[in-house]
Amino acid sequence: xxxxxxxxxxxxxxxxxxxxxxxxxxxxxxxxxxxxxxxxxxxxxxxxxxxxxxxxxxxxxxxxxxxxxxxxxxxxxxxxxxxxxxxxxxxxxxxxxxxxxxxxxxxxxxxxxxxxxxxxxxxxxxxxxxxxxxxxxxxxxxxxxxxxxxxxxxxxxxxxxxxxxxxxxxxxxxxxxxxxxxxxxxxxxxxxxxxxxxxxxxxxxxxxxxxxxxxxxxxxxxxxxxxxxxxxxxxxxxxxxxxxxxxxxxxxxxxxxxxxxxxxxxxxxxxxxxxxxxxxxxxxxxxxxxxxxxxxxxxxxxxxxxxxxxxxxxxxxxxxxxxxxxxxxxxxxxxxxxxxxxxxxxxxxxxxxxxxxxxxxxxxxxxxxxxxxxxxx
Numbered sequence: 001x002x003x004x005x006x007x008x009x010x011x012x013x014x015x016x017x018x019x020x021x022x023x024x025x026x027x028x029x030x031x032x033x034x035x036x037x038x039x040x041x042x043x044x045x046x047x048x049x050x051x052x053x054x055x056x057x058x059x060x061x062x063x064x065x066x067x068x069x070x071x072x073x074x075x076x077x078x079x080x081x082x083x084x085x086x087x088x089x090x091x092x093x094x095x096x097x098x099x100x101x102x103x104x105x106x107x108x109x110x111x112x113x114x115x116x117x118x119x120x121x122x123x124x125x126x127x128x129x130x131x132x133x134x135x136x137x138x139x140x141x142x143x144x145x146x147x148x149x150x151x152x153x154x155x156x157x158x159x160x161x162x163x164x165x166x167x168x169x170x171x172x173x174x175x176x177x178x179x180x181x182x183x184x185x186x187x188x189x190x191x192x193x194x195x196x197x198x199x200x201x202x203x204x205x206x207x208x209x210x211x212x213x214x215x216x217x218x219x220x221x222x223x224x225x226x227x228x229x230x231x232x233x234x235x236x237x238x239x240x241x242x243x244x245x246x247x248x249x250x251x252x253x254x255x256x257x258x259x260x261x262x263x264x265x266x267x268x269x270x271x272x273x274x275x276x277x278x279x280x281x282x283x284x285x286x287x288x289x290x291x292x293x294x295x296x297x298x299x300x301x302x303x304x305x306x307x308x309x310x311x312x313x314x315x316x317x318x319x320x321x322x323x324x325x326x327x328x329x330x331x332x333x334x335x336x337x338x339x340x341x342x343x344x345x346x347x348x349x350x351x352x353x354x355x356x357x358x359x360x361x362x363x364x365x366x367x368x369x370x371x372x373x374x375x376x377x
Contacts (some may be wrong), residue, residue: 016261030305050363056325093362096120096232096262098295098340099322100355105189108320109344109352118343119326130325138318139170139229141222143200144204146180153270153307157239158204158305165197165239167315173229176203179218181211181246185225192228215240216247216254219265219290221302223257232321234263237314239269243283258294259337260361266314270305293320304376328362334363 097119101109113129125263139358142161173193176186186203188194219238226234236258244251258265267287284300291298297317299310326340339359344352 004284026033032057033296038099053300055170071080085233092136092287094325094327095131095340095360097237097324097326097340097342097356098264098318100231100295100317100320100323102320102353102355103343104350104353106353108316109319109349110306111345112322112344112346116344116346117322117324118345119324120341120343121338123326123341124329124341126326126328128324128326130323132323135169136233137169137173137231137320138233138235139226139231140172140174140234140318141177142174142200142204143179143218143222143236143238144299145215145218145242146178146207146209147213147240147242148180148210150241150270153241154209156307158201159191159240160202160311162197162201163316164311165195167199167312168195170195173227173231176200177225178204178207179214179221180207180209181214183218183221185221199206200258212246213240213242213244214246214248215242215244215286216249216251217243217249219254220249220257223254223261226261226263233321234261235317236263237267237311238265238267238287238290239270240267240287243286250251252291255290255293256361258290259357259359262357262360263294263295264357265290266317267296267298268289269298269300270313271300281298293358295355297355312364324356328367328370338362 018076057354065079099117101112103109110133112133117128117131119128130260142163142164144157150157155365161176168174172195174195175188175193176359184207186206188196188203194200215238219236226236260319267290269284269287271284284298288298290296298316299313301307301310324342337359338361340357342354342356344354346352
């Protein structure tokens with residue numbers, strides 16, 4: 001019996017029943033990346049989503065410069081086996097972790113290699129299958145609050161978005177979600193993504209400030225749009241001056257979406273004080289929690305620190321991360337949350353701080369199915 005492993009590619013289509021934002025589905029060319037070769041590893045997508053019964057198509061996670069993953073051409077089947085034999089297709093799930101390592105002073109720690117890292121899932125040590133260091137491209141969604149109170153702040157936010165794009169990897173792909181009472185996913189000169197700072201700035205400034213703050217709905221729309229991106233590394237950057245007071249979604253459901261998408265969420269809170277009593281109008285605790293639970297950082301700029309300064313810090317953080325990936329052990333439990341912890345062993349460098357996602361949702365697993373080979377009876 002011959003075992004065949006095949007990567008399965010799905011077109012970027014999304015069904016969004018009752019979505020708050022107008023959806024424009026654009027054909028995105030997905031060509032094999034440079035220096036890719038076939039390997040016997042499959043990345044399985046999540047088949048469940050918690051946002052209004054959304055079905056997200058399969059998202060293939062692979063890093064060409066580390067572990068050479070490849071796609072089979074659309075519509076092409078693996079060569080049939082000898083008569084009477086069956087081809088068995090196996091799928092496995094790769095969990096990708098962006099990892100930031102800093103010293104006691106908050107400075108990035110470079111020069112680490114694979115032996116310095118330990119990855120644990122639910123307390124069990126895992127074998128790291130993917131390791132990458134250095135600047136890798138990322139798909140980024142800029143989620144910008146356009147509620148009434150943000151009016152005076154939008155010019156500075158627009159300039160910060162432009163600075164972020166200029167500080168990012170030239171291969172990054174970015175998009176903008178504007179929100180107030182409504183949520184809109186902006187098109188970048190008719191395209192789903194761009195890396196042009198001026199195009200991004202125009203998208204932010206195209207919506208006037210009015211109404212209330214549908215923060216959770218906007219984050220949910222951003223997580224959906226992320227899945228159309230080419231890059232495995234994904235992040236959202238949320239800029240808001242208040243808590244949520246207009247969403248249909250709840251925090252728990254948005255968090256579950258983020259954990260399934262493997263996206264880190266960075267938040268920039270433009271609040272008067274981070275010690276304020278939490279209420280509908282100003283709730284910095286929500287921004288902190290959203291970032292911590294997904295491996296991002298929450299920033300609350302002071303009078304001496306501009307939004308542009310923070311945007312550059314976020315761009316630098318994304319570019320300095322390590323990327324680890326592991327294939328989780330098989331389990332009978334599906335759709336369950338798995339806690340993840342990453343430890344760094346680097347003698348002689350004092351206490352190091354490691355930041356990554358707190359965990360992920362295990363997607364539904366299906367048994368490998370046998371497909372009769374040519375000539376089988």
